[in-house]
Amino acid sequence: MQIRVFLFVPCYIDQFFPNVAESTLRILKHLGCEVIFPEDQTCCGQPAYNSGYFEEARLMAMHEVNAFLRFKSSIEGKNIEFDVQRDYIVGPSGSCVAMMRNFYPALLSDDSQFADTIGKFTSRTFEFTEFINRVIKVDNFRGRMNAVVSYHDSCHSLRELGLREEARNILKRIDGLKLVELPYSDVCCGFGGTFAVKFPEISTAMADEKLKHLDSTRADILVSGDMSCLMHLQGRAKRIGMSQRFAHISEIMSESIK
Amino acid sequence: MKDSREKIFAAIRHGLRESKKFVAIRNDRSPLKRILNGGFASLFEKFNSELKSLGGEAVVFDDEKDASKFISGHAGERLFVYDEALSGHEHLIDEVSVPVSMSSNFNFGYDKRDAAVFDSALSSCIACIAETGTVVTSNNMRLPAALATKLFVIAESRSLIPSLDDLFKDEYKDFKGSNLFLISGPSRTADIEKELVTGVHGPKEVYVIFINKNE
């Protein structure tokens, strides 16, 4: 039976990095999935949550869960509803998926309407690289690209979701791609959401440290599963005149199969 | 004061009234990835390697006379000897040529400065721990060993135990004396720009001497 994926597109990717969502969609389709994009989704609520506005985040979380679990639409004449037994929710962001999987349960635990569904929601929700490794099986992917890259693990991916090998397994499937590990790869890049604008000097110093390590690898591209980190690092890199490219792993995968 | 004690306990009880009570199931297994065992020879090798990496030194002698020569060769200008150190090793300081004072010559109430004149001290120990190069002491006079620059510790081969798991047991829990003092190599600090300096307030040189009597 064909794997059916409900694509979760984080708000900032939807609005500012649509190519990441496009690449994600493309790869999932390439790997044989049926992909549906529920248009009611907006934002996972993390910006509000991380700033301490739990009530605002709760409302957004409920909306977001419903956008998937209550999805009902007619696509090409067929009635489609989210089926918790077979459907998956996949998103190209470790940070947002961590919000959903690890923090939604506590956030929504008081609400009787959600007590039941939240477990179902989290059990079907995956981060992109995680999904490819655990559900699709990474050996089904093969690509080709001549490049030297390094990989940045976002703190949420690493510590909230426990992901590390998944992205690397994927990159290994791209012939011609050489991966050089970043020194001190487990140190935060300094984005941290509103932290980046609340404590910009420190945020920037942390970016500079990360970029210094990137330089030392001599990689042309810094790849990550989190566009939020990349947005911050890329923004700083451009300001200080670095020429490396910053790309989401889905983009690299998409380019490697062209 | 009694009032504060009551208030604090009341505050604690109040805080915990609805709290989940937790009982830890202690897993007895050793946290060491490689378990230390074997006879004296292999434990000594580990002990010595640890102590060396800390800047100390461990030696084995079959003969008290050789041990005595060693002490003589490394001792400073004045040696303080804890009487217990000679128990079972009457000839341990025979070869020592520098002035020696025995702990039995001191009584409670002695002038602290009289303990500060010794640059070397010879102590016994109740255990040595191979895992960490540690000696466990329980002396009836603390200052000479704490103030000396060179510390000699005399140990029996049977006092060498494999690990901290072997020390923190009932056998050692009921020690006599006011304290147990664990020494792992020379005193040290890195408080200035993280640069390591040994010989701060406690001894700078630590020698652990095993007498391997054929028992």
Next chain:
Amino acid sequence: MALGSKHFKELYKREFENDQLRGNLKKATIQAVDKREESFAEVDFPFLQDQAKKIKQESISHLNEYLSRFDDMAQRNGCKLFYAQSPDEAKDYVLEVARKFDAKTIVKSKSMVTEEIELVPFLGEHGIDAVETDLGEYIVQLAHEKPSHITTPAIHKSRREIAELFHEKIGSELNSDPKFLTAEARKVLREKFLGAEVGISGANFLIAETGDVVVVENEGNARLSTSSVKAHVVVTGIEKVIPKFSDLRIFMRVLGRSSTGQKLTSYISIIRGPRTKTEKDGPEEVHIVLLDNGRSGLLGTEYQDVLHCIRCGACLNVCPIYRNIGGHAYGSVYPGPIGSLVTPLFYGLETARDLPFASTLCGNCAEVCPVGIEIHHHLLSLRHEMILAKKPWMERLIFRNFRKVMLRPRRYEFMGKVVRLFSMANFLKPFMKKWTAYREIPERPPSSFREIYRNNK
């Protein structure tokens, strides 16, 4: 004592600008992290962390029982116990003991709690010279500064600065070799040890089963401070109790490694009581001052596990924020990640409003914490509590509107288009300035993903 944290927003900028401080900190913390990792290679850290966490959970969830047991045993061993709800009570008692022994000089080894209650200045006001004998603490004492790190208090000072300090204060020749400076401190402090009547220490652990006080150190100053005196006063927190003697096999394996990458510190004193009748020296009296000062208030709350902390400093060493600003920026005795919890929790939210936000919530602290405190999750909860207590009106407005927009997909799409098509910088100016001062903003794509998706359907 914690009031400095109110000024975090000013303090951190000033500290951040200090290049020498940042250089020292970076070198020191990276070294500590590398050494920590190296030292944990031969032991099973997850096992130790799990056991340590569980033992502390047992201890804290039964605190009244274990503290009571410790009390019984310690008294049986001949110690005198004193309970202090507040810093003042603790200070008054220590002064009383000092006066009983007519102490003019007191020697003191490292104790966070004594800094928390500001004991040394208090004793000074009463004519007692309490000398810090830990080298780093001695240095900051001479400099009339506060420590900037839990285990390496003078990390912010260069050797040159220390040389000049010693030259000025104790008449040493101007020589910045750490060996020389250490020897100078040794000379001065030896005199203090030999002349002191009372010694003060902290406690790393209090063992309920035996009534023992455990003190770890590297220099030998704690041994001397607690041995060369007539009275030894332990000043510590009520949460330091652990159930059993054998539990030390777990804690001793994580404390040194987490703190400085050592298997064990050079010295561990397991103190059972005052000198026995057959001992020729050692204190005649041992007093144990147990301080509450806000600790019991954490019991029964979600922050109860903050009381598990063994003050190893590992969280400080891995925190990239701490690495960039140092301890003084936190304006509190307890800096870094654990300090950002302890300061508002012990002293009140209003004392440290900014601290929980000075973090990216990366979680590195929780990962290395030997007793498994989920520091980053607690920081997040504290953020929520801060917002409940006092909402900055503009931010509140922004998030309310953010939510309103996000609950209506059409409105969200519209706002997204507005932000993309019109200049982002103008629209979100207050935030943008702080971004654009250091970073470029991403290029604005003409269409959102959902627009592209719709067009392709």
